[in-house]
Every structure is written in C-alpha cells, then in structure tokens.
Amino acid sequence: METQRPPKIQATSRAKDIMSAYYLEAKNAAENGRKTAWVNGGGLVELLVAMDVMPVYPENHAAMCGAYKMGAELCEIAEGMGYSRDLCSYARCDIGSAVTGKSPIMGLPKPDFLLCCNNTCGMVTKWYEALARLFNVPLVYIDTPFIHDDLTENALTYTKRQIFRAIEQMESLLGTRFEMDRLCEVVTHAAKATRLWGDILAMCQHIPSPMTAFDGFILMAPIVTLRGMPEIVDFYELLKAELEERMTQGIAAIPGERYRILWDNLPVWFKLRDLSERFLKLKTCIAASTYVSGWASYELDGKEPIDAIARAYSCAFINRSIEYRAEMLRHLVEDYSIDGIIFHSNRSCRPYSLGQYDMKEMLWERARVPSVLVEADMNDERTFAEGPVLTRIEAFIETLEPKRAVGAA
Amino acid sequence: MISSMPHTQEGERAVAESVLKEISQITSKPYEYARSWKRRTGGKAFGYFCTYFPEEVLHAAGILPMRILGDKENVSLADAHVQAFICSLVRTSLDAALKKKFDFLDGVVFPHTCDSIQNLADIWRRNFPGQFTEVVVLPVWVDIPEAEDYLTEEISRFRQKMEKHLNLRISDEALKQSIETYNANRTALADLYALRRDNPSAITGQSVLDVVRASMCMRKEDHTTLVKRLLDELRAVPRADSNDVRIVLYGNACDHPAIVHLFEEMGAVVVDDDLCTGSRSFLHIEPSDGVPVRRIAQRYLRRVPCPSKHSNDFDRRRYLVDMVRQSNADGVVMLLLKFCDPHAFDYPDLAKRLSESNIPHILIETEMQPASIEQVRTRLQAFVEMLKEKKNG
Numbered sequence: 001m002e003t004q005r006p007p008k009i010q011a012t013s014r015a016k017d018i019m020s021a022y023y024l025e026a027k028n029a030a031e032n033g034r035k036t037a038w039v040n041g042g043g044l045v046e047l048l049v050a051m052d053v054m055p056v057y058p059e060n061h062a063a064m065c066g067a068y069k070m071g072a073e074l075c076e077i078a079e080g081m082g083y084s085r086d087l088c089s090y091a092r093c094d095i096g097s098a099v100t101g102k103s104p105i106m107g108l109p110k111p112d113f114l115l116c117c118n119n120t121c122g123m124v125t126k127w128y129e130a131l132a133r134l135f136n137v138p139l140v141y142i143d144t145p146f147i148h149d150d151l152t153e154n155a156l157t158y159t160k161r162q163i164f165r166a167i168e169q170m171e172s173l174l175g176t177r178f179e180m181d182r183l184c185e186v187v188t189h190a191a192k193a194t195r196l197w198g199d200i201l202a203m204c205q206h207i208p209s210p211m212t213a214f215d216g217f218i219l220m221a222p223i224v225t226l227r228g229m230p231e232i233v234d235f236y237e238l239l240k241a242e243l244e245e246r247m248t249q250g251i252a253a254i255p256g257e258r259y260r261i262l263w264d265n266l267p268v269w270f271k272l273r274d275l276s277e278r279f280l281k282l283k284t285c286i287a288a289s290t291y292v293s294g295w296a297s298y299e300l301d302g303k304e305p306i307d308a309i310a311r312a313y314s315c316a317f318i319n320r321s322i323e324y325r326a327e328m329l330r331h332l333v334e335d336y337s338i339d340g341i342i343f344h345s346n347r348s349c350r351p352y353s354l355g356q357y358d359m360k361e362m363l364w365e366r367a368r369v370p371s372v373l374v375e376a377d378m379n380d381e382r383t384f385a386e387g388p389v390l391t392r393i394e395a396f397i398e399t400l401e402p403k404r405a406v407g408a409a
Numbered sequence: 410m411i412s413s414m415p416h417t418q419e420g421e422r423a424v425a426e427s428v429l430k431e432i433s434q435i436t437s438k439p440y441e442y443a444r445s446w447k448r449r450t451g452g453k454a455f456g457y458f459c460t461y462f463p464e465e466v467l468h469a470a471g472i473l474p475m476r477i478l479g480d481k482e483n484v485s486l487a488d489a490h491v492q493a494f495i496c497s498l499v500r501t502s503l504d505a506a507l508k509k510k511f512d513f514l515d516g517v518v519f520p521h522t523c524d525s526i527q528n529l530a531d532i533w534r535r536n537f538p539g540q541f542t543e544v545v546v547l548p549v550w551v552d553i554p555e556a557e558d559y560l561t562e563e564i565s566r567f568r569q570k571m572e573k574h575l576n577l578r579i580s581d582e583a584l585k586q587s588i589e590t591y592n593a594n595r596t597a598l599a600d601l602y603a604l605r606r607d608n609p610s611a612i613t614g615q616s617v618l619d620v621v622r623a624s625m626c627m628r629k630e631d632h633t634t635l636v637k638r639l640l641d642e643l644r645a646v647p648r649a650d651s652n653d654v655r656i657v658l659y660g661n662a663c664d665h666p667a668i669v670h671l672f673e674e675m676g677a678v679v680v681d682d683d684l685c686t687g688s689r690s691f692l693h694i695e696p697s698d699g700v701p702v703r704r705i706a707q708r709y710l711r712r713v714p715c716p717s718k719h720s721n722d723f724d725r726r727r728y729l730v731d732m733v734r735q736s737n738a739d740g741v742v743m744l745l746l747k748f749c750d751p752h753a754f755d756y757p758d759l760a761k762r763l764s765e766s767n768i769p770h771i772l773i774e775t776e777m778q779p780a781s782i783e784q785v786r787t788r789l790q791a792f793v794e795m796l797k798e799k800k801n802g
Contacts, residue, residue: 082757086748122524125719126754143550158559322531347494354528357490
C-alpha cells in the first residue's frame, strides 16, 4: 500500500532561502567590513547583533555537514589531529572543516573573535578554547552556573557582571561603543521570534498535528542563527499562518496520525530523512521534542535587557537539573497528548544523555508514559547501528496504545 | 614494600617502610579506614567528589571528608543508570553506591566540575533520597574577580546549609584552624614532591601517589603527621647518582599503582606529576589573611586549574613544559581516563607543544577498574627504551 504523503510545508523553502542568504552574508562579511564572531548554540547572540557583528554558528554548520553525510569524513580529520573519537561530533566536524575548508558550503568564514556561554555544556568551553588557539583570536566567555535547584541571586549577579565584562571586551575588540537602546531593540525582536516559535510548536498539540518535530529541526535554523533580526519575526509569522491554514483544512503532518511521540535530545542529522520516512509509514507523529522547545523557552523582555538575557540564558533547560528536565518532559507529554517517548541516547552529548535512564523511570512513575532509549549520535554515522535502532523503535511503537480516538485514519 | 624502596639505606628504610605500609593499608581499603575512624572517634564521614570540593568547611565541622574515587569492581548495577560512554569514575562510583558500599557515609557532596559529575549529582540525589547530598556549584571561569565574589557567597551558602543540617555552628575560628591544617598538609606534600624531584630514587613513584591518595582518605592532621615522619627519614637518604630515565606523569585520576610500578621495573623513575590524584590536588595554599570563606574561595580559584575550568591566563602547555624542564625529566607519560572530555580536548595541543619542545610523550588510556597491564607494559617498555637511548646515546 502506498504511503499517503502530506503536502509540503511551503515555508520550508523560505527557511532555506533565508539560511542561504545568511551564509552568503557571513561569507562576505569581511569584504563588507563587518566583523565575524563564532558563537555557540547557547551563546548570547543578541549582544553580537546589537554590536553589528556577524554571528556564525559552528553547531548549525556541523548539523548541516551531518545532514549532508559528511560527518564521519570531517570527524576523521579532527581525530587525525589527536581529538579523541569519544568527543562531541559537532566539535570534531567543525574542527575538521576549519582546517580543510571542507563542508557543504566550503567551510565557515574565519572568526575575528569567539563568543561562548557554557549554559549548554562544559564541552563547549573546551571546544572554544581549542578554537581560540586554532585561530589565535580572543574568546569572549560567559559562565552561567549550573542550576541544580533554583537560580540563585548570587549566580544571576555573577552572570550579569560577566555580561558587562563581555560588552567591555567587545567594545575594545571592535573599537565601537555599545548602545543599550540598540540591545533593547534586538532583545525585543528576539522575544517576538521566540514567542512565535513557541506558538508554532504549541500548534502541534492539535490532533492531528500540522507539523512534526522533525520539520521543526529544519525550521528552527533561523531562530537559532538569526535571533534578534527583524526578518525572522516575518518568517515565523508566515510559518504560523501556514500552519493555521493547515489546521483549518485538517491537514495532518502524518496522514492517518496514529501515535504521538516525544523525542528527547538532538536529532540524528544523517538519518533525519530516513527516520522521517519510517515514522510516516508507521503513522507516527513526532509531535514534540525537548530540543526544538529549547528555543521557545527563553523568556525575554526588552525593557531590562541585561537582566532578561542573564536570566534567560542561565535558565536554558540543559543548564538545569534532571528533576527540572523530567518535569519539562512531563508537561510536554500532557500538553501534546504523547503516547511514548524516544530518548536518543546521544554518544556525542553527555550532559543531554546522562540521566535519561532515570528520567525514563521518572516519566513512567509520574505520567505512566512508556519510553525507549536508542543509542545513536547526532553526527557520527560510524557509531550508528541502523538495523537494531529501527527494530527497537518499531517494536516500541507496536506496544503503544494511543490514548485517544484516531483522527484521520 | 621492600621492592619499592630499592635504594634506601637500611636504617631509614625501616621507619619509612612502616609509614608507607600504614599508608598503603589505608589506600587499599579506604572505606574500611573511614569506618574504623568513625568507630574510633564517633565522628561523621562524608564522601566528596573531585579535588575542587571546599573540604575545609567539612573539616571545620569535625567531619572526615573521604574522596570517592571510583571503585575497582566491575560495573553491574550502574548500567541501569549510566550509559557506557560515560567515564568509569562516574560509572564505578555510582555502582559502588548502589551496591551499598557507601552506607557508612553520613553525606555525599559534589563540587561542580564537569558535565558528567554534574549529572551524576542529580542521579545520586534521586537514587539516595535518604542521604544528605549537596552540590557546591563552583564557577567554571576561575580567574576573574566576579568568580571570587560568587564562589565566596556559594561556599557561605554551603556552610549555612551544613550548620542547619548538623545543628552546630561552624565558626570563623574553626574555619581558620582548618585552613591552617590544610595548608600544613599541602606544604608537607609539596615538600615531599620537592624531595623526590631532587632525589627520585629515595621513594618510588607508586609510594608518592599512595601518600597523596591517603591525604584524600584521612583527616589532614593525621596525614600530615605521617608525611612529616616520612620526610624526616627520606631526607637522610643519600642522593644517589643514577642514569635512570626521568618521567613526568600527566593526566586526571590515576588510581593504578600497578602502572606506576612498571616504571621501576624498567629502570625509570617518576620525578614529578600533574595529576588530579597527584600535585594538582594540593599545590597552592590559602592566602594568609582575609575572611576565611573568601580565603578558601581564593585558593580553589588560584590553584593549578583542572582542564574542566576556564582560565584566561593559565597556559597548560607552558606549565607542563616548565615542569618537565624544572624536574629535568626525559619524557611525559599521559594517563587519561577514557571519556574525560576536558582532558581529551586539551590533549592534541598539549601533545603538539611537547613534540615541538622535543619532549617525548606517550598517551595511555585508563579506566578506574584494573585492566590487564600487559598491553600497557609493552608500550611503556618501548617508550622507556627509546628514552634510555636518547639519554645515554
């Protein structure tokens, strides 16, 4: 029987255009007299935008290399330099690309400086230190203490003071003055885009869902890389309108949607398309993911921008306890009518993965939702055992009992 | 221990040997030592992770701080909580706890160091809800004044939490006393390292690591007494001229005396180390004045940083090359625990700098569980032979 296909989300091609234009702009930044900074996924990009610095995301670039199945090749280059195969495959990929210029876009433009915030992991600190040595450029660093219980005033003050320090350092690097009004504007744009992204994800609560989290993995690229730019607000308004229209027309991302799944951890970039196909056949909608939701959970406010970004970046969910993350998962399970959770145990991401076994139990205890752990890696296909992973996922889905009457089937 | 003390004179040997024997008994059975300390004193014992935990606060409360440093037994129960791609320090420590090996501990405390220890703390809290656990969230960036203010406040928070939990007051006076005790211990260990650099045949590399390891199991005043007795004896050992190959150890947590013992068999001596179970744990003492909590914060921020910390000014490459030069070493053996991100990230540039400085080096990956050392033996043998040839022509 032929699998019924949903119509494509039109905004996806717009997202691709935006990203192409962005990378072109980044490549031409030096020629246009603009400084370029490499920034990590948890980095305070609003500061860069406010100071008219071109932000470049090695993580987004690595994901692109992964999706184009260049991950293993680039990782091996870094391994040849002495970087252990056990290290993050984003880091290995980008280091491999940086020294050879290889990638789907022929490498990233060289940075004038680096901006790194450790709210995602401790690994990123080490990665950016290595980049600072590789390029011999300054590293602007912000340390957001891990939150085991609640954000303390002490930690917040520490982070805020570092933001002021970072601003001073960038002023002296760039030879320009930082304008607080400009930051207010940028944070306001970022807040708008973030809220829109949250609204868009919330539409996946609808049964059947107009979009899957796998679509989200692609459509999130602008919110990750261009947060704070007004164009992005337009883009997400466009996407939101399209999804509203799909809902009105009853268009499901997975025709005959039968099961609703929550995906934890990063995507498996090099298998994104294959897995999408598989879930389509299984009439299984990945309706939510902690990863895409991460970019909707920043609560920003343009009025007190330093305080707002200090809080928002400190409270990134990956900078919080296993208890907090289990509750986040539970809310997603309830809000998105989730039947089961797939925990991607990601060899490349220890902080995201360590604790998943306990969270699996916690979610069963608290929400009676079953889950499965699958071992993979976001970018290094050499560690991926396709047969066993697919068998495990299919066997898991077979055991699920949808909680509600099936929609379009 | 006779085999490990090959060059000492008969007279001194007896006393030094008895101290080293006492120490090796403690380090071979640290849990037993803590249990008997509790029976003997009626005091409380706390487990702690990493050398970044501000132990002085525990000490000032009369507690025996015992470093949890993995376990020698293979993992069975922790497999249900921790993936195979997490370091064996985390895996075996949790496993030992699940096997109820730490039932005698009155609390377990964590500093923030790396991603894995951070998440272990949460897993621990969930699985041992009846046990007192607390995390002191250290800053990652160690050399900015903002970090010192932050850590001072964070240590104060921990102190208050302990006071409430134990229902006692930890006075500034008691903290000052503990700082003195810790400084004395660190100074004694630094003296031992200085002595060894000067006369490496006086004591084996294995014994030195054993002495440092014991400092993580004992009340520091008791440990200092032992180290001082040992130092008195070792100072009397005549300096032996030797052509032994001189080695510096670098890495993280190495609790494998057997590996170090291999060097002696091969005619090589360890002259210094930059290990988390070695000099990194005790180098740098608290400043002598100021508010006690701030002095403690300053010490942990100014010590030789673990690679999990971020520093503007500290250059590990230069530090290691300087250590090799100052100790007149012939090569570096890098002992790295598998799946340790911070060390693995520093390794390529560190190795490159050593090579550029014409310092031979070898990387040995380790696990906390004792593995077969045969493969390591072959590689080390070849390395030492190469160093011998380079040294003696």
